[in-house]
Amino acid sequence: MADVTLRNVRKQFGTFVALEKLDIDIRSGEFVALLGPSGCGKSTTLRMLAGLEFPTSGEISIGGRVVNDVAPGKRDIAMVFQSYALYPHMTVGENIEYPLKKRGVKATERKAAVLRAAEMLQLEPLLDRKPKQLSGGQQQRVALGRALVRDPQVFLLDEPLSNLDAKLRSYMRAELIELHRRLGKTMVYVTHDQLEAMTMASRIAVMFDGRLQQFDTPAAVYNRPANRFVASFIGTPSMNQLEGAVDGSTFRVAGHAIPIDRSRFVHALGSGTFVLGVRPEFVTIGGGDLPARIRLVENTGHEQIVTLELTDGTRLLARTDAARRLDVGQSVQIGFHPDALHLFAPEETGRRLNKDDAASVIPMRSR
Amino acid sequence: MSATATNTPRLERAYARLGVLLIAPTILVFSLVIVYPLLAAIYLSVFSIYTPTLQGNFVGADNYVKLLTGHEFWNSLGVTLVWTFGTLTLQIVFGVGMALLLHQNIWFRSLARSLVLFPYFLSTVVAVLVWRWLFNDLYGAMNHGLMQLGILDMPLDWLGSMPNAMIGVILVGAWKYFPFVVIAVLARLQTIPEHLYEAARIDGAGPVARFWDVTMPQLRNVLTVIILLRAIWDFKEFDLIYLLTGGGPVTSTQTLSLLVYQEAFGLNRMGQAAAYSVGMMLVMLVFMVLYIRRTGKES
Structure with a gap:
């Protein structure tokens, strides 16, 4: 004891x-x-x-x-x-x-x-x-x-x-x-x-x-x-965090609207600035409607870490198969796995605003 | 492969020549001030020489026979060993104690660290004058203080009688030279990793156990070197004893250095003095060999 x-x-x-x-x-x-x-x-x-x-x-x-x-x-x-x-x-x-x-x-x-x-x-x-x-x-x-x-x-x-x-x-x-x-x-x-x-x-x-x-x-x-803080500290590379605004059932970032499921987040979610979090493994290249440009490709042998730049200059990371052919400078459409989105209050240790349910845990290979 | 075999040695030879050139001045000065006097002393020791004129005759081993058979050398050797052992012991005990104290986080630490060096930096003549005044049997502060405290009934003749004179000399020597021990030990104490003390605390060691199990083993090497160095320096100490007692009463604080001085400039027998100094050097050789072996082992 x-x-x-x-x-x-x-x-x-x-x-x-x-x-x-x-x-x-x-x-x-x-x-x-x-x-x-x-x-x-x-x-x-x-x-x-x-x-x-x-x-x-x-x-x-x-x-x-x-x-x-x-x-x-x-x-x-x-x-x-x-x-x-x-x-x-x-x-x-x-x-x-x-x-x-x-x-x-x-x-x-x-x-x-x-x-x-x-x-x-x-x-x-x-x-x-x-x-x-x-x-x-x-x-x-x-x-x-x-x-x-x-x-x-x-x-x-x-x-x-x-x-x-x-x-x-x-x-x-x-x-x-x-x-x-x-x-x-x-x-x-x-x-x-x-x-x-x-x-x-x-x-x-x-x-x-x-x-x-x-x-x-x-x-x-x-x-x-x-x-x-926890979202960015845990995980390598760390979780992408995009600042933007919640507008109805979309999250507006870099002039584009990303659909979000309002029911997954706390009710009191008003309007204003929020931070959308998504881990690099849930960013899909070529599967969405958010235009981006490939800035850097780091191949570690078993996977690639891809640095992407949105039209407003915001950078985010994606994790893909090592076998996939990606070129620096290439324009791509990216998307986020809808079940893997986190929403945070905007300050440095801003609280996570998801309703915590088991569904928010997605097996990594289900992308 | 053959190119490097012929080229490298030539460059190395050039470096070697430069090296010889660079150490030559040191070797020269060293020869003049150390090797020459050493050889001259050995040379003088086989003559009977009158100091003022430096004239004399070859007497062979006579001076050494007198050294071995007479009682002066052995008396002084005994005095020197008592003095060295006594003062060195006190220097180490007070030096280590003070270093431990100054290693603690006390508010007057930086001031105390500077003040503790004071005796070491003070000119020996000045220090001895002050101490002679303190020790004076007629108006000395020491007797006054001890009588006020009721420790003494009557004034004591500190420097004119035995064993008080030897005790006085040993005390002043300890006071003068313990700061050296403090500096060396304090420097070592500061390099002992704090984690060792923390580990010992978690392992259940109290303050005394931490001193013996963590501090002392770490101090052992530096203490060996300090003891050997200070033993060599105390063994040949001259000015402090000469100024304090002049070797007296009679010859009871006459160390070997004082004996050599007395022989050479008091009795004008330079040859005999040289023989004594050679004898003294042989005794010191023991310390020196130990010191060189010790420091050699560390590097």
């Missing part, structure tokens, strides 16, 4: 407000990713869970116990740092053993626990080495070993994969998912990499500018982004 709860947490450094009114409920055994651009407050949140920073106001509890005034060593948490923070003068074995030693565990039990952790992470042959004799991936595993050796209630991971090369990162990603499944412990994972968040987390807390923007499953965050 190790729920993690942040209740109305606020953090201020001098006059700078790092976090504002943060409410997060993490269920026991969940793998939650704190995702956002740098400076969004995700690391501060994690450090407050660890007890390395203290909230200016609000309440943090772990396993039902309020830990605001509990020292990091007594919170029953373990943390893996981006820099791994291995003790350089200790061997791998001593590094893993250290937290047990500081908790007064008996030597024989310590030895057994270290061996168990080492076995789980395939570190046995490295136990007598010093950290600087290890590769980045091995150091990463030692840091994990030091975290899991004492069987904490909650694991806190601060961008643990960002110092690894791309290949090792995807390998370690799989390892971490596997580890989480095996241990069944609550894990809180800070990252700015949406791919890590989408693939590993059971729920993602998207943060921006010191505020929680959305806290939901990866699929929900992708398919039903709560606001414009």
Whole structure:
């Protein structure tokens, strides 16, 4: 039983407000990713869970116990740092053993626990080495070993994969998912990499500018982004956002009217400026009546990302098959998949105005 | 392939010639001010020489026989070791302590960091004059203060009797040179990653454990170098002791440097002084070899 709860947490450094009114409920055994651009407050949140920073106001509890005034060593948490923070003068074995030693565990039990952790992470042959004799991936595993050796209630991971090369990162990603499944412990994972968040987390807390923007499953965050920020932050390339006006059952952009189904959006939708969002995979080239010109074609081998320009200069992206022949400068007619349209209020974190129903989730290949 | 084989060496030879040319001035100056005096000292040490005229006779190993059989050299060696060990220990303890204090986020930190260097930058003559005034048995502030506090009943003769004179010299030496330790240790402290302390806190280490498990291992290398360097410098310290006690009472604070000076310019026996200085150099060679091996290993 190790729920993690942040209740109305606020953090201020001098006059700078790092976090504002943060409410997060993490269920026991969940793998939650704190995702956002740098400076969004995700690391501060994690450090407050660890007890390395203290909230200016609000309440943090772990396993039902309020830990605001509990020292990091007594919170029953373990943390893996981006820099791994291995003790350089200790061997791998001593590094893993250290937290047990500081908790007064008996030597024989310590030895057994270290061996168990080492076995789980395939570190046995490295136990007598010093950290600087290890590769980045091995150091990463030692840091994990030091975290899991004492069987904490909650694991806190601060961008643990960002110092690894791309290949090792995807390998370690799989390892971490596997580890989480095996241990069944609550894990809180800070990252700015949406791919890590989408693939590993059971729920993602998207943060921006010191505020929680959305806290939901990866699929929900992708398919039903709560606001414009989440829509643009999740997904590569990110969602196209076109500014325009709602006029009856059409959306007017670049002098053209795009038909929209009013019943899919909230009733109070008045007139005025709105933002229409559509993901690149739902932009069809040659299938609609919106004239555009191809500005750039980026072929990644299995797909093409096409930059299109509307008559008023607005640019948007489309995703198509790699096999399709498209030329730069070519004039095309484009259209949007009618079920894949999102409507947002115009400000930067403008609220999404769709009625949330299952129908708004469209399988990607149904285009 | 053959073109590169013939061309590259020629260019390399040109670079090598330039290199020799560039280090030549240094080698020349080094030879004049270090190598020549060293050889001259060894040369002088086998003569009996009257200092004012620099005239004398070849006496072979006589000066060295006197060094080994007489008690002056061994007495001074003992004094030098007591002084070096005493003052160095205090320098390290206070230096590391002060560095740890100044590494904390305290409000007067930047001011304190400049002030702590004051003794190190102060001219030895000035510093010693102030300390002699503090130590004075008739009107010194030290005795006055200690008596006011009730620690002393009677004024103490600080620099004129033993072991007070040695304690006084060691204290002034520690005061004068601990800032060097502070600077070196503080510089190292600032490079210890904060994450290590955070990891240790999460691992359950308290402040004392964090000092021994994180700080000390990181300071070990820099402390070894500091100790060796300061040991070499303290071992040959002259002006501070000479000005403070002149080696007295009698010879109880007469270190090897003072002995050499006394022999050469007090007793006008330059040959014997040269022999003592060669003996002193051999002792210091031990420290120097350790230092060179240590720093060589790091690079």
